[in-house]
Amino acid sequence: MTGTGFERALDSVTRVRGVRGAMLVAGDDGLVVAEQLMEGIKGTAVAALAASLSSRLKRAMDAGGVGPGIFWHLQCEQGALLVVPAASGVLVVAVTDPDVNVGLVRLELKRAAETVG
């Protein structure tokens, strides 16, 4: 997929009201593949943290017999981090306001993950 293709995949996520930014992260090493973030959000930090948290969560879910994760949502006082892993292992990540429509963001993340493959 081209850089433009990645950007288009992220566009649909960042168009949702309350989404501060979205990015594609390489799940194995936490490097940024593509990003569309509001000013003030450090892409490299988000990528590294999302990948690390995703990997730890995966281990816990595997141990619990729940199987591979297909969506996760970290709820915080002042916002949220939502992640959908694509089949290739790339993570589609969104940083949002606290009152965002989580269902809609989840849907767009899943669509983006399918596009990314």
Place this chain on the structure above:
Amino acid sequence: MSDDVKALSAELARDPQSLVFLRLGELLRQRGQRDAAHRVALTGLERHPHLADAHDLYARILSDKQDYERAFDEWDMTLRIAPAHVGALKGLAFLYFKVGDLSQAEAHLRAARQVAPDDEGVAQALASLEASRGSSGAHPAPVVPAGPTEHLEESRVFAGLEGAEEGLVLLDGAGRVLGGALRNPAGEPVTDAVAAYLAGVSQEAARTARLLGLGNWDGLSAEGVGGHVHLAQPTAESLLLVVRDRSVPLGRLAVLADRATEAARRWLERQA
């Protein structure tokens, strides 16, 4: 397939959003077709998650299947949506009666009678309850067989946290188990393995929230291929994990987790 079932199924097929699933599910339940009733109720519930009658129907089916813990949750949810729902009040009274908590059973039946004074089922149940009390004194013995009691005790302890046998675990900050236990879908105990990883998840969640300027983290929900999990922090030094299969939507799991978190907090305060 009977004509009634056929007709209702056809109507539902024509209009999947129709509330006819309530009649169809109940009819199948009454005919003992539990699996079919379960499917109909669950599909209806997915389409109408805020409909009290849908939760009530699902609870009755779960109760028939002796899945009392979930039936309790469903009737509890019904009452959250419709606090005067007679079916849910009767259902919870039945479950309390089964575990020998006659006071709670009576309280729910009296609430049901207030809403539906002409309901003969409620009057009969109250009469049976009074007869039970009369025959066994002020502290009657539990009236349920061992299996279901065990399940319900778990459900009740879930509210108070000690002794939950599956689906719920409370850990300290170092990943040591304080209460509850987890089993994988095959029924094997996995508490220790999961606990070992959860402390790392919690630390990473806190670090992520802090570095992103999102404040403290309140919860972490995850959807897996084989189930849903929700992680919360009852206190700064503890972690609570609730696991359910995929029939429990993530949003509902968060509601269950909130209740469990409160219970865990109270439990931890009592231990202090």
